[in-house]
Amino acid sequence: MTIQRIGVMTSGGDAPGMNPAVRAVVRMASSLGLEVMGVERGFQGLMESAFKRLTVRDIGGLLSRGGTILQSARSEEFKTITGQRKAIHNLNAAAIDGLVIIGGNGTHQGAYELSRHGFPIVTIPSTIDNDLCFTDMTLGVDTALNTVLDAIDKIRDTASSLKRAFLIETMGRDSGYLALMSGIAGGAEVIVIPEAPMTLAQILEGIQAQYTLGKPHSIIVVAEGHRPSTQEIYEYLHAREQELGFTVRMTILGHIQRGGRPTAYERLLATRLAVAAVQNLHAGNYGVMVGLVGNKTQLTDLAQVATCHKKVDLDLYAMANMLEFGRAKTIPTPLPTPTASRRANFGEMRPKTTKEELPPEAF
Incomplete structure (x- = not known):
C-alpha cells in the first residue's frame, strides 16, 4: 500500500507536547511529499469527518x-463496531491512507481497534500520568512535573512561614507517578500514592515523625x-x-497540571516521536506505538500496549x-524485588521490538 495522505489526531486528556508533535508530523510528512489532514476533536471527529488540510504554514508557533x-473529545459512538467501521469509511472517503494518533491509555485502546480493522495506524504516547507501557516517558509528563514542582516550592514558602502542614493533590487517578516524582524532587515529607496505600493513622504518624525531628512545617503530596x-x-x-503539631491546609492543583508551555525536553521528545511515527507509517510499519526506551525510539505492537498498564517503580517510593524516614521508620516501605519492579514499570510482557536511531536532521 502506498501512503500519500496521512491524518493526525489528538485524543483523550490534553497534555503539553501534543502541539509540538502535530507540528513535527506535518513537517516530516511534508519532507516526504505527503499531504496531512488534521482530525479535529479526536475520535468524535472521525465520526463526523471533521478533517482539515494542514500545511507547514498552519503550524507556526506550535512548539511553544x-x-x-x-x-479532543470523547465519542461513545466510536466504541461500537458500527462506529469503528464508520470511522474507517470516513477516512477512506477522504483518501486518508494512514493515521498518526497522539494520546493515552484510552486512545491506544481505540487505536488498536482501528488497527484490527486493517487501517494503518502509528501512535505516539501522550499522558501526564506516564502510565503507558513500553516507553520511558510520555508526552506531557516533564512539563506537568515541573508545574507541580513549582507549586510545591511556592507552597513550602508559606508553609514554613506559618508552621503548617499542606496536603497537595496531584493528578493521577490510577497512577502515582506525578505525586511520587514531584514529591521526591520537592522534598515532600510524606508521599501518598495508590500503588502503596497508607491508612489515615500511618499518614498522621509520618507527619508527627517529622515534627519530632524538628521540622517546622510539612508537605504531603x-x-x-x-x-x-x-x-x-x-x-x-x-x-x-493539636496532636499533630501543625495547622493543616489543602491545595488541589487540578487542571493547571495539564497546561503551560512545553519544556525543552517535551519539545525534543515530541519531535523525535513524531518524526519516527511518520517515517514508519510511510515505510509500511504500522499497528505500532513509537516509544522512547533508553534514549532510542522503539516500536511496540498496539495489541500489547492496549492491554498493559504501567505502575510506578516502587523502588523509588x-x-x-x-x-x-530512614531513622523514624514510621512509614511502611514496600520493597519489591528488582524483577518485580521492572515488571511494574514496563508491563508483564516484553515484546520483540525495533529500536531505531533518528537521523540528525530529525531535530
Missing part, C-alpha cells in the same frame, strides 16, 4: 504552545487516586491538629521513604 490545536481520598485525609488531620 500547550494544549492541542486539533482539540497525594495522588488523586489514593484511597482514603485527599479530602478524607484532610478532615482526619484537621480534627487532630522506598528510596523516598528512606530519605525522609
Whole structure:
C-alpha cells in the first residue's frame, strides 16, 4: 500500500507536547511529499469527518504552545463496531491512507481497534500520568512535573512561614507517578500514592515523625487516586491538629497540571516521536506505538500496549521513604524485588521490538 495522505489526531486528556508533535508530523510528512489532514476533536471527529488540510504554514508557533490545536473529545459512538467501521469509511472517503494518533491509555485502546480493522495506524504516547507501557516517558509528563514542582516550592514558602502542614493533590487517578516524582524532587515529607496505600493513622504518624525531628512545617503530596481520598485525609488531620503539631491546609492543583508551555525536553521528545511515527507509517510499519526506551525510539505492537498498564517503580517510593524516614521508620516501605519492579514499570510482557536511531536532521 502506498501512503500519500496521512491524518493526525489528538485524543483523550490534553497534555503539553501534543502541539509540538502535530507540528513535527506535518513537517516530516511534508519532507516526504505527503499531504496531512488534521482530525479535529479526536475520535468524535472521525465520526463526523471533521478533517482539515494542514500545511507547514498552519503550524507556526506550535512548539511553544500547550494544549492541542486539533482539540479532543470523547465519542461513545466510536466504541461500537458500527462506529469503528464508520470511522474507517470516513477516512477512506477522504483518501486518508494512514493515521498518526497522539494520546493515552484510552486512545491506544481505540487505536488498536482501528488497527484490527486493517487501517494503518502509528501512535505516539501522550499522558501526564506516564502510565503507558513500553516507553520511558510520555508526552506531557516533564512539563506537568515541573508545574507541580513549582507549586510545591511556592507552597513550602508559606508553609514554613506559618508552621503548617499542606496536603497537595496531584493528578493521577490510577497512577502515582506525578505525586511520587514531584514529591521526591520537592522534598515532600510524606508521599501518598495508590500503588502503596497508607491508612489515615500511618499518614498522621509520618507527619508527627517529622515534627519530632524538628521540622517546622510539612508537605504531603497525594495522588488523586489514593484511597482514603485527599479530602478524607484532610478532615482526619484537621480534627487532630493539636496532636499533630501543625495547622493543616489543602491545595488541589487540578487542571493547571495539564497546561503551560512545553519544556525543552517535551519539545525534543515530541519531535523525535513524531518524526519516527511518520517515517514508519510511510515505510509500511504500522499497528505500532513509537516509544522512547533508553534514549532510542522503539516500536511496540498496539495489541500489547492496549492491554498493559504501567505502575510506578516502587523502588523509588522506598528510596523516598528512606530519605525522609530512614531513622523514624514510621512509614511502611514496600520493597519489591528488582524483577518485580521492572515488571511494574514496563508491563508483564516484553515484546520483540525495533529500536531505531533518528537521523540528525530529525531535530
